[in-house]
Amino acid sequence: MLGNLPYITVVIVAGIGIYAMMWKRNLIKVVIGVSLLESAVNLFLVSLGYRAGGVAPIYTNAPSTKMVLPTPQALTLTSIVIGVAVDALLLSFCVVIYRHYGTLDPRKVRRLRG
Amino acid sequence: MKMSKIVRTQSGFLYPFILIFGLYIVIHGHLTPGGGFQGGAVIATGFALVVVAYEYKDVRKWITANRLSLAEVTGLLAFIITAYLGLGSTFFRNWLANSGSIFGSRVPPGINPGNLNTGGVLPVMNLAVGLEVLGGLGVIIVYMLNYLKRGEESAG
Amino acid sequence: MTEFIHHIPALIIVIPLLWGFATPLIGRLSKKGMYAWVVTALAITEALTIAQIYLVLTQGTQVYVMGGATYNTTIPPDSGGIPVRIILTVDAFSAFMAFTAATVTLAGGIYSITSEEGTSGESMYYTLLLLMLSGMLGMVMTGDLFNFFVFLEINSLASAGLIAYRVGKGISVEAAFKYAIISSVGALIYLFGVGILYGEYDALNLAMVASRMQFTGLDKVVMALFTVALAMKAGSVPLHYWVPDAYGKAPGAISAILVTASQASLYALFRVCFSLFGLGSNTLTTGWFLISLGLLSMFVGVTMALIQTDIKRLMAYHAISQTGYMLLGVGVGLATLGTAAFSQYGLQAMEGGIFHIINHAMYKGLLFLTAGAVIYRLGTSDLNKMGGLAHNMKYTTVFFMIGALSIAGIPPFNGFASKLMIYESTYLFNPILSIIAIVVSVLTLASFVKVFHSAFMGPKLYDVKEVPKAMLVGMAILTSLIILFGLFPNIAIQYLVGPAAKALANQAAYISSVMGGA
Numbered sequence: 001m002l003g004n005l006p007y008i009t010v011v012i013v014a015g016i017g018i019y020a021m022m023w024k025r026n027l028i029k030v031v032i033g034v035s036l037l038e039s040a041v042n043l044f045l046v047s048l049g050y051r052a053g054g055v056a057p058i059y060t061n062a063p064s065t066k067m068v069l070p071t072p073q074a075l076t077l078t079s080i081v082i083g084v085a086v087d088a089l090l091l092s093f094c095v096v097i098y099r100h101y102g103t104l105d106p107r108k109v110r111r112l113r114g
Numbered sequence: 115m116k117m118s119k120i121v122r123t124q125s126g127f128l129y130p131f132i133l134i135f136g137l138y139i140v141i142h143g144h145l146t147p148g149g150g151f152q153g154g155a156v157i158a159t160g161f162a163l164v165v166v167a168y169e170y171k172d173v174r175k176w177i178t179a180n181r182l183s184l185a186e187v188t189g190l191l192a193f194i195i196t197a198y199l200g201l202g203s204t205f206f207r208n209w210l211a212n213s214g215s216i217f218g219s220r221v222p223p224g225i226n227p228g229n230l231n232t233g234g235v236l237p238v239m240n241l242a243v244g245l246e247v248l249g250g251l252g253v254i255i256v257y258m259l260n261y262l263k264r265g266e267e268s269a270g
Numbered sequence: 271m272t273e274f275i276h277h278i279p280a281l282i283i284v285i286p287l288l289w290g291f292a293t294p295l296i297g298r299l300s301k302k303g304m305y306a307w308v309v310t311a312l313a314i315t316e317a318l319t320i321a322q323i324y325l326v327l328t329q330g331t332q333v334y335v336m337g338g339a340t341y342n343t344t345i346p347p348d349s350g351g352i353p354v355r356i357i358l359t360v361d362a363f364s365a366f367m368a369f370t371a372a373t374v375t376l377a378g379g380i381y382s383i384t385s386e387e388g389t390s391g392e393s394m395y396y397t398l399l400l401l402m403l404s405g406m407l408g409m410v411m412t413g414d415l416f417n418f419f420v421f422l423e424i425n426s427l428a429s430a431g432l433i434a435y436r437v438g439k440g441i442s443v444e445a446a447f448k449y450a451i452i453s454s455v456g457a458l459i460y461l462f463g464v465g466i467l468y469g470e471y472d473a474l475n476l477a478m479v480a481s482r483m484q485f486t487g488l489d490k491v492v493m494a495l496f497t498v499a500l501a502m503k504a505g506s507v508p509l510h511y512w513v514p515d516a517y518g519k520a521p522g523a524i525s526a527i528l529v530t531a532s533q534a535s536l537y538a539l540f541r542v543c544f545s546l547f548g549l550g551s552n553t554l555t556t557g558w559f560l561i562s563l564g565l566l567s568m569f570v571g572v573t574m575a576l577i578q579t580d581i582k583r584l585m586a587y588h589a590i591s592q593t594g595y596m597l598l599g600v601g602v603g604l605a606t607l608g609t610a611a612f613s614q615y616g617l618q619a620m621e622g623g624i625f626h627i628i629n630h631a632m633y634k635g636l637l638f639l640t641a642g643a644v645i646y647r648l649g650t651s652d653l654n655k656m657g658g659l660a661h662n663m664k665y666t667t668v669f670f671m672i673g674a675l676s677i678a679g680i681p682p683f684n685g686f687a688s689k690l691m692i693y694e695s696t697y698l699f700n701p702i703l704s705i706i707a708i709v710v711s712v713l714t715l716a717s718f719v720k721v722f723h724s725a726f727m728g729p730k731l732y733d734v735k736e737v738p739k740a741m742l743v744g745m746a747i748l749t750s751l752i753i754l755f756g757l758f759p760n761i762a763i764q765y766l767v768g769p770a771a772k773a774l775a776n777q778a779a780y781i782s783s784v785m786g787g788a
Contacts (some may be wrong), residue, residue: 021455027447034454041458041465045310048469055513060145060228072468079461085219086454088254089427093434093447095261100440109444183294190291194284205280206337 006047012041027097027104031090038083047097125167132160136244143240151244157244158251164232170259179260182252189246190238197237210234217227275325276341279334279358282318282368283408286311290400297393305383308396312376315403319365319372326365327769328498331783333413334358337588344784353475359413359784362769367410367537368444369766370628371530373751374635377521381639381744384547385522385615385646385736386435395435402428402527409534413784415464416474418538420456422503425531426453433520433528446517456499463495465530476546479783480777485550493551496542497559503535506597507566510590514574517586518651522642525582529589533627536593540774541601547775549608557605561703564597568710575717579653581641584721585634588677591710592630598707599623599692600774602699607775615695621763622691628766629684629755631678636748640670643741644725647734656728660726663736667726669745674722676752678715684752687759707786 049072055062057070078104093107094104101109140144140153156214165173191229200207212220219231230237290516297304326332334341336356344353360368379399388394402484405425412418430453434446470489471482477545483489502509513532513784517525543556571591578584603620606612621687644665659666676683677689689711734740755762773779 021451028774030451034451034458037455037458041461044462045465045468048465056147058146059225061224065225071474072465075465075468077151078416078420082420085427086423086450089430090447090454092254092257093430093443093450094256095442096434096443097447098435099261100437100443160691187294191288191295194288194291196658197284198288201277202342204338204341205277205284209683217697 006043006050010040010044010047013037013043027094027103027106027109028091029092030106031087033092035083036088038086040077042076042079042083045072045079048072088107116169122135122154122167125163129160129164132163133155133157136248137158140240140244141237143172143235145228145230150240151247153240154244154247155251157248158255161248161252162255165255165259174256177252177256179253179256182249184249184257186246186249186253189242189249192242193239197254200235201249210238275321276332276334278318278325279332279360279411280336280341282322282372283358283404283411284316285314286400286404286407290342290397291523293397293400294393297396301392302394304393306621307456308400309383309573310378311374311400312372312403315407316369316372316376319369319407322360323362323365323369323766326360326362326493327765331359331361331484333774333783334360344788352473353478353784355421356417357413357475357784358411359477359785360411360781361773361780362413363537363541363771363774366624366766366770367534368407370631371403371406371410371534374530374748375399375527377635377639377747379744380747381526381642381741382521382523383740385642385741391435392685394558395432397424398428398431398435399524399527401425402432402531405529406534410537413476414459415467415479419461419464422457422460422535422538423540425514425534426450426457426503428526429453429516429524429531432524433516435524436519436521438519442519445515449516452502453508455503458644459495459502460499463492463499466492466495466717475784476541477781480546480548481781482783483547483550485547485605486744489547489551493542493547493556497539497704498775499670500535500539500542503532504539504592505532505567505593506563507570507590507594508563510567510765513590514583514586515692517589517638518580518583522582522639524647525642529634529638530631532589532593533631536596536627543604544565544774545777545780553607554605557601557603557607558605560597560601560692564594564599564601565703565706566594566595567591568594568707572710572713576713576720580651581644581653581656581721581725582638582651584653584717585637588637588714588717588775589630589634590675591714592626593632594710595626595689595692595707596623596630598696598703599626599688602696602703603771603775606699611699612775615698617771617775618691619695619699620775621767622688622695624770624774625688625691625723625763625767626685628762629688629752632748632752633673636669636673636745637677637743639741639748640666640673641710642644642739646737646741648732653721656725656731657734658726658730659734661730662732662734663726665736665742666745669749670722670726672749672752673692674718676756678718679711680715682753682756684755684759684762687756687762711744730788 017033019038021030049069051068054066054068057067097109098104115171126155136153136156139156140150143149161177197206200209210218217231217233217237221232296307332342338355345351384537386726402425405421408421409418430446430450433449434443437441467479471479481605517528557772568591571587575584575587600623603616604618652743679685693704773787
């Protein structure tokens with residue numbers, strides 16, 4: 001049960017993220033939802049590579065050679081970097097939308113129809 | 115708006131240490147946790163600190179979007195050209211590792227104290243990525259603050 | 271020099287990257303130099319993709335190990351039989367998709383020289399254009415599941431930036447926001463699936479995972495995640511709502527290139543269904559799933575298109591509808607995979623679906639470019655305000671007619687060739703599917719007759735000139751390929767489409783190209 005705790009957290013965080021994306025009426029909160037979903041996936045990847053009792057996979061002055069898997073950590077790092085780019089892009093879109101529409105309410109930001 | 119004198123003095127005091135810490139993370143990227151992205155992000159927070167503590171118009175003489183984007187492009191080009199230089203065998207080949215020249219020492223297997231002069235192209239690429247990230251994040255900060263300023267002007 | 275040709279797969283991806291990163295620097299010096307620089311990059315990439323097709327046809331599937339000791343040591347001797355590095359795996363289908371993407375981007379890049387002239391941040395436009403191309407090429411050529419995610423995100427971010435390029439009082443930014451949300455959520459769903467596969471099989475290389483595939487219940491979850499994410503990115507119907515906004519509000523050249531970007535996701539969907547899961551999964555069910563997605567896309571796309579009054583929105587709905595044909599063709603191939611029916615008509619259906627990918631990229635690209643040309647001169651995209659353009663914009667009219675006849679499946683243009691293959695083979699599989707496909711084609715024709723009539727026919731309403739030369743050159747490149755494929759479909763099928771379909775269907779060959787003879 002305790003070993004599954006990270007995966008349960010993943011589900012909860014992803015659920016909150018999807019909730020924020022679907023039902024929150026502020027574009028900034030939608031971006032926060034995307035960001036939460038990113039965090040959930042990152043947490044999932046990192047927990048995949050965990051081995052009980054392992055240390056960080058760096059040989060510089062490591063206490064032992066029992067290490068967690070490095071590949072998922074590399075994946076997570078890449079995913080975090082991409083996530084920063086996505087968040088920055090989405091937030092700058094929010095800034096431009098606010099300048100032109102004067103609101104961030106997705107019900108009012110709706111000039112595209114059909 | 116300008117922050118209080120205490121904040122400005124403290125940020126001026128902290129700023130060089132943040133830069134040094136960021137550079138440390140960049141250069142030790144192949145030995146310890148961190149690397150180009152993390153170090154570059156730390157340096158960019160240093161910029162953000164100065165920009166927030168002082169007024170933007172006081173610092174925009176030397177933190178300009180133009181210079182930062184130049185840093186970004188230079189970093190990207192340095193990264194990709196380092197990768198191209200591996201084309202003798204394959205793209206991205208670590209052609210500096212174990213060559214005996216700069217960053218070319220042999221790494222002892224297993225647990226070791228860490229030698230900065232190893233890693234081949236990894237430290238070179240870390241430096242390039244560090245330059246790119248500090249430029250990129252710096253540009254984002256500057257542009258967002260620009261928008262903020264314009265918003266204040268239109269508000270009154 | 272003979273050694274050098276093996277670097278082609280890597281060079282195709284990284285030449286746009288190097289050129290793109292250098293574009294802002296060149297743009298500071300001279301504007302003309304920057305145009306020449308960008309067109310050079312696009313032309314080199316195009317030439318390399320053609321060389322790659324030749325390479326794949328003569329020497330079989332190409333692999334390229336990023337950073338390896340040599341380009342083809344996929345399994346280093348000290349790795350314990352596991353491919354550890356990022357490996358590009360280029361079979362005939364990948365080479366075919368790379369050619370499609372590079373061609374449309376070349377046409378779009380030349381077109382942009384005048385269509386985006388004088389806008390602020392022009393050098394950034396070309397940097398993003400080249401990044402987008404690099405992302406697309408990486409998506410279709412990589413043999414690594416995680417690497418695909420990285421290229422997907424490169425492509426999505428660059429595309430989102432380009433959709434928002436003309437701010438358009440915020441409307442374009444709204445479309446780009448929608449697109450960016452959909453892309454990042456789709457990519458994260460995909461990444462979740464990759465995580466599950468890594469947890470199960472300890473590998474990220476597509477061929478490696480395929481060789482260890484056991485098709486457990488968890489793999490079915492992965493398959494569902496991949497299908498949802500990639501169908502969303504490809505703009506198939508239940509998740510299509512971003513397509514008309516993004517295609518409709520992007521600059522003309524970008525709409526054309528976005529079509530191929532969506533097709534790169536479609537490529538990944540097919541690659542996952544055939545090469546990753548393959549015969550071990552229940553191909554009949556997955557095949558029917560793709561077929562029903564295709565039918566829905568075809569029908570909903572075309573019926574929504576009939577009521578549009580915005581020229582680019584209308585074309586965007588047609589893009590959804592045409593994606594349905596590809597899903598239908600390849601879906602029939604997947605449903606019959608491994609049975610006797612596959613050689614009778616399944617392979618032909620797949621060839622039709624794959625041929626439709628390149629045809630659609632060409633004629634839809636051309637149509638978006640002509641729509642961009644009309645908007646460039648008139649400043650409006652509303653069909654009700656247009657009229658009589660045939661009097662002045664003669665070349666644009668001809669190009670539009672060729673594109674419209676081609677999308678409606680009228681001989682002798684290329685749309686006819688691929689649609690005929692799909693009709694014939696799906697008729698043998700299930701006559702109803704074939705009839706629906708023909709009906710959708712007729713509705714497509716009706717819709718484009720309406721556009722042609724209201725935009726180009728009638729009295730002269732506007733005193734406008736023909737668009738500048740660079741835009742005409744961009745359109746002419748695509749038109750010449752449409753006519754070429756329309757007149758000589760057998761050449762295209764023999765050298766491009768046939769090998770691609772066979773490579774896609776042959777899972778064992780894909781695995782052994784990376785994993786060795788086993």
